[in-house]
Amino acid sequence: MKKLRVMMVVHYTLVPPDDLSNKDDPRMEKYRTEYDVKTALLNLGHEVQVVGVYDDLAPIRKMNEEWKPHIVFNLLEDFAGNSAFDYYVVSYFEMMRIPYTGCNPRGLLLARDKALTKMILTYHRISVPDFDVFRLGRKISRRRKFTYPLIVKSLTEEGSVGIAQASYVENETQLRERVALIHEKLHGDAIAEQYIDGRELYVTVLGNAKLEVLPIRELEFGGTEPGTPRMATYKVKWDDKYRERWKIEYQFARNLPNGMAERIGHLCKRVYHLLDMNGYGRIDLRVTADGELYVLEANPNPGIARDEDCSLSAIKSGLSYEDFIQRILHLGTTARSIE
Known part of the structure; x- marks a missing residue:
């Protein structure tokens, strides 16, 4: 295995301290993904430099010019505090011709927007919850007839940000109140989608052109x-x-x-390809009591700390955590979204 110079790009507040090593350290919770990935890369024998970024790409350019990394391990989830801007940073990697891990800009753009995802999948006859979008700064008015109950959430935020029990709405008054709260608190667009009763499944997919579906996780x-x-x-x-x-x-x-596992695997590969995802991703689904499958979301670059669903699925498949990180690294060195 070739030893690489890896530039690990993270949010500027998530650069793991050099003295962080004890799993019982109270700081570990904040830095656990960054710490786990950095430790795995070092255990694999790679050289690692961590670059913290907020609203300026100059630190990336400086590190690239001075250190000449072989690849960027991308753990950045937003830019200038906006999660919808992460694909701009990846586009910068493309323009600089720096190989990087995870999803390409086009896949990030398509999958981050929950409504755009659903429109693409609906066109290809993949079942998704019925939905409507409520834009920030516009009058809250319903354009489509809904079958209540609905779930109201942010159009682009991840990690269940903004989702609470009150996100479950059963009438128009509750719908308007929850949409207004999303607008006020998260300063972005809201989406309301049909509540699908059923089992909630999380499916990790690895790969660029050739895909591997890892063991399925469930929220019980x-x-x-x-x-x-x-x-x-x-x-x-x-x-x-x-x-x-x-x-x-x-x-x-x-x-x-x-x-069912085979049906789910086939469906998730279709979703992954249709949204032009690559590297690694997670597809969230619901399966109803009568066996219908609904795609809820597609998540490029999901969490990969040691104890998160993607990593646990990789370990269940027979990989060690270090093997999983190395696989992600290898996929980054062999994929480009722009030729």
Whole structure:
């Protein structure tokens, strides 16, 4: 295995401290993805330089000119505080002709916009929840007839930002209130989509042209009372004590009907290709009681800390965590979205 000079690009507040090494260090929670990836790269024998970025690309250019890295390991999720701008940074990598890990600019643009994703998939006859978009700065008016209940969330934010139990709305008054809150708190567009009752599955896909589907993860709502909405809210995703209290658990999918895993794998590969994703990504789905599959979202460059779903799926498939990081690195060195 060739040893590489790897420029790891992260948010400027997430450059892991040099003295961070103890898993019980209270700082570890903040830096865990950056720490895990950097440690894995060093364990693999690569040289690593971490560059923190906020609203200026000069540090990337400077590092590229002075150190001449073989590849960028891209862990940046926003630029200037806007998550929709991440593809501009990747476009800069393209213009500078620096190889990089993860998704290309076109895939980021298509997949980050939840409405655009749904329109593309609908055109290709892939089932998605019915939806409508409410633009920031415009009158909150419903343009389409809905079958309630709906889920209201940000059009572009990830990580369940802005999603709470109150995101589940059952009438127009609740819809207007929740859309207004998204506009006010997140300063961006909102999307309202049909609530699909069913099992929530997360499927990691690795690859550029040739794709590999890793073992399927599931969000199991063990303590939810019958008839209440089951959603991946912000507290569900990020609050360990909340999940423990309500017996909500991330686990590997069990007892899928015969042939369902194959159907899901085929569907996720189609979605990945249709949205022009590459590197690695995660497709979020719901499967209803009668076996219908609905694509909720496509997530390019999802979280890859050691204990996150993508990494756990990779480990379940037989890779070590270091193998997984090396695979992502290799995919970055062999893919270009612009020839």
